[in-house]
Amino acid sequence: MLIIPCPWCGERDESEFSYGGRAKLLPPLDASADAWQAALHVHENPDGWHEELWFHGFGCNQWLVIRRHTRTQEIAGGRAPGEAS
Amino acid sequence: MTHYSLLQLAAEALLPSRRGPAFEQSELKSRYDVVIVGGGGHGLATAYYLAAQHGITNVAVIERGWLGGGNTGRNTTIIRADYLMPGNVAFFGHALGMWPTLSRELNFNVMFSPRGYLDLAHSEGQLDHFKRRANVLALNGIGARMADLDELRELEPALSIGLEPPIPVLGGLVQDTAGTARHDAVAWGYARGARKLGVDIIQGCEVLGLEIENNHLRAVKTNRGVVRTDTAVVSVAGNSSRVADMAGVKLPIETYPVQAFVSEPLKPILHRVTNLNLGYAYAGQTDKGEIVMGGNAEPMAGYAQRGSPLRIAELTAKLVHIMPFLSRARLMRVWGGIADIATDGSAVVGPSPVAGLHFNAGWGYSGFKATPAAGWCMAHSLASGKTHPLIEPFGFERFSSGAFLDEGGAGPYPWLH
Numbered sequence: 433m434l435i436i437p438c439p440w441c442g443e444r445d446e447s448e449f450s451y452g453g454r455a456k457l458l459p460p461l462d463a464s465a466d467a468w469q470a471a472l473h474v475h476e477n478p479d480g481w482h483e484e485l486w487f488h489g490f491g492c493n494q495w496l497v498i499r500r501h502t503r504t505q506e507i508a509g510g511r512a513p514g515e516a517s
Numbered sequence: 518m519t520h521y522s523l524l525q526l527a528a529e530a531l532l533p534s535r536r537g538p539a540f541e542q543s544e545l546k547s548r549y550d551v552v553i554v555g556g557g558g559h560g561l562a563t564a565y566y567l568a569a570q571h572g573i574t575n576v577a578v579i580e581r582g583w584l585g586g587g588n589t590g591r592n593t594t595i596i597r598a599d600y601l602m603p604g605n606v607a608f609f610g611h612a613l614g615m616w617p618t619l620s621r622e623l624n625f626n627v628m629f630s631p632r633g634y635l636d637l638a639h640s641e642g643q644l645d646h647f648k649r650r651a652n653v654l655a656l657n658g659i660g661a662r663m664a665d666l667d668e669l670r671e672l673e674p675a676l677s678i679g680l681e682p683p684i685p686v687l688g689g690l691v692q693d694t695a696g697t698a699r700h701d702a703v704a705w706g707y708a709r710g711a712r713k714l715g716v717d718i719i720q721g722c723e724v725l726g727l728e729i730e731n732n733h734l735r736a737v738k739t740n741r742g743v744v745r746t747d748t749a750v751v752s753v754a755g756n757s758s759r760v761a762d763m764a765g766v767k768l769p770i771e772t773y774p775v776q777a778f779v780s781e782p783l784k785p786i787l788h789r790v791t792n793l794n795l796g797y798a799y800a801g802q803t804d805k806g807e808i809v810m811g812g813n814a815e816p817m818a819g820y821a822q823r824g825s826p827l828r829i830a831e832l833t834a835k836l837v838h839i840m841p842f843l844s845r846a847r848l849m850r851v852w853g854g855i856a857d858i859a860t861d862g863s864a865v866v867g868p869s870p871v872a873g874l875h876f877n878a879g880w881g882y883s884g885f886k887a888t889p890a891a892g893w894c895m896a897h898s899l900a901s902g903k904t905h906p907l908i909e910p911f912g913f914e915r916f917s918s919g920a921f922l923d924e925g926g927a928g929p930y931p932w933l934h
Contacts, residue, residue: 434825446827453930454771454818469916473860474769475767475860476767477770477772479758479820500819502819502821503820505821
């Protein structure tokens with residue numbers, strides 16, 4: 433079970449959160465079809481550290497970003513979306 | 518290599534045993550016509566059919582670990598063909614048709630057991646969807662039928678089936694030709710069959726890089742030396758993106774752990790592999806009596822071959838309502854495999870943008886049942902230079918052309934699966 437560091441509530445149990453996918457910026461609405469195709473369907477799929485979104489639905493009802501190692505499941509800090517990592 | 522038969526078995530029983538390994542480990546040569554990366558069921562099946570159907574025997578299967586040690590040995594061994602989308606219906610229908618004769622074809626007992634598959638509907642909407650699926654399957658000549666509550670109670674007397682909450686059952690989809698097989702034996706059978714025809718199988722051989730010249734594959738670099746080849750097939754499931762990185766190819770795939778677990782052995786009680794259509798929650802009983810259970814992928818991407826106990830609690834809570842005999846059974850083992858899930862949930866198979874480099878990926882948690890047909894179609898595509906019609910719908914192009922195979926209707930998010 434993951435212990436997720438919520439920037440507002442502190443360390444909380446994974447069961448309070450739902451996963452929201454990889455944290456990445458989508459292209460502007462008028463970007464080319466290729467750019468949208470790549471943004472929606474192409475994945476780095478890293479074997480290592482990456483940033484992902486979680487939603488603290490059974491807590492503060494806020495979105496947050498955490499840095500997690502995809503193989504060891506270590507978590508290195510959480511932050512509010514939009515804040516510098 | 519020994520041909521297995523009743524006579525050979527009798528001789529083994531009577532004479533002092535001369536039993537050795539089923540086949541010898543090969544040495545890696547410096548040049549092959551085809552190199553297959555990944556010694557799981559899919560890679561070995563591809564090698565076998567290349568040799569058996571197309572006479573291409575200068576083939577190497579290289580495997581970082583041991584044969585069938587990845588998802589081949591980590592799945593829940595279910596074989597079924599109850600899909601709705603046109604590409605999936607045809608492909609998995611063909612795959613299901615290959616299983617009954619596989620043991621004879623390979624001269625190796627893969628223990629295919631057509632015990633049947635049962636999918637339970639829990640709402641009117643699901644029931645309608647199941648009827649549509651049963652009709653699509655019937656129209657395509659793939660056996661599946663609807664069963665009402667009376668028939669379900671007769672088919673599976675140990676299940677608690679009724680309209681009462683919290684988990685009502687309104688009906689089910691039954692596929693009598695579906696079942697299970699021994700997963701390890703599938704890898705071993707294909708390996709032995711391929712080796713018999715001259716294919717080299719090298720375990721403990723890791724790919725370190727790919728040599729690409731003018732967008733053409735030239736060689737595969739391994740920890741056992743460089744192998745020159747113009748054609749390679751990458752059949753490494755959850756690690757597909759890692760090999761793709763070596764070629765600078767980006768895949769529409771994310772890797773997710775999927776957990777499975779098994780109870781202590783019980784007396785025979787559950788005949789068919791039975792799925793609750795609540796997300797997914799399924800259970801089947803092995804020949805040894807253990808109940809093998811599995812469900813959804815972990816929600817978050819990753820390469821850990823394990824998952825959260827939360828999912829085990831969720832899944833067993835659902836199953837126990839329909840299978841009350843599980844309530845006191847103890848779990849013996851829990852494990853995870855890492856599934857390569859494409860953004861539309863269907864396989865990603867075919868030539869990549871690098872000439873000569875083919876991928877057989879994206880099977881997610883549909884890989885085991887697809888094994889014979891995936892190998893068959895890949896071998897055909899490589900030998901003829903033309904993609905086999907059954908795997909045409911799984912090409913890379915569909916993500917830019919928009920011809921998705923979105924069985925779950927979930928949109929471009931593998932984690933919605």
